[in-house]
Amino acid sequence: MDRDEVLELFDRQMRRMTCTDGPGARVERVGGVVRRTAADGDWNGVVWSALEAATADAAIAEQVRHFGGLGLDFEWKLYAYDRPGDLGARLLAAGFTPEPEETVMVADVRDLPTDVELPNGVRLEAVTGPTGVDLMIEVHEQAFGASAGRLREQLLAQLAEAPDSIAMTLALAGDQPVCAARVEFNPGTDFAGLWGGGTLAPWRGRGIYRALVAHRALQAAARGHRFLQVDASDQSRPILQRLGFRALTTTTPYVYEHSSVPAPANAS
Structure with a gap:
């Protein structure tokens, strides 16, 4: 690249x-x-x-x-x-x-691992309605330690009025949500954006974040996007680098x- x-x-x-x-x-x-x-x-x-x-x-x-x-x-x-x-x-x-x-990080979806490998007992579930959004917000607030009321309203509006612009996914251990992530599809561009990816502290280091990156890479490729883009924190940057993302600039x-x-x- x-x-x-x-x-x-x-x-x-x-x-x-x-x-x-x-x-x-x-x-x-x-x-x-x-x-x-x-x-x-x-x-x-x-x-x-x-x-x-x-x-x-x-x-x-x-x-x-x-x-x-x-x-x-x-x-x-x-x-x-x-x-x-x-x-x-x-x-x-x-x-x-x-x-x-x-750090603005980008990877070519063709260069990313696409094997979605999850810990035993953890599964992925698509979010399609308000109940799933509420679970995503619950994970977000616990993982990042910040209120996400505005994000909730934004996601609900997007689901209702532009559902093709976003795909949201929960990682669940039994009935407990342990990670939440979304990919936003930017029409007319080569880029899909990765957002969220917050994992509850007891579940970190088990490959769930990496699995959700692979899952979203598959979703982006299916929509015809060439690149995945992330505004990465210091916490997620090392993981993304190991997966093949490169730093473009900072914001x-x-x-x-x-x-x-x-x-x-x-x-x-």
């Missing part, structure tokens, strides 16, 4: 030319920014930007006004190669809060929450 070639393809298909990808979502290019606007509870943010030092602050302020006018918190997905080089510092100065850096989510940004001193 040619890293530079795949990075250019990723940037073009998944960032610059990103399409509307969810119920009620709107993707638009405004100046040097591509943004996604959806309902409250769904993901809102800037997916791509091409800014210059002279225009960056005005572009940032415009996005704050846009989402603020709708009463929406939002995220600016900053990639390591985005310009200007001090864009992260400018976002900080504008009131954004950075979250932990993630840092910068989050703007209107309620947490102090009003200007001269505000009435």
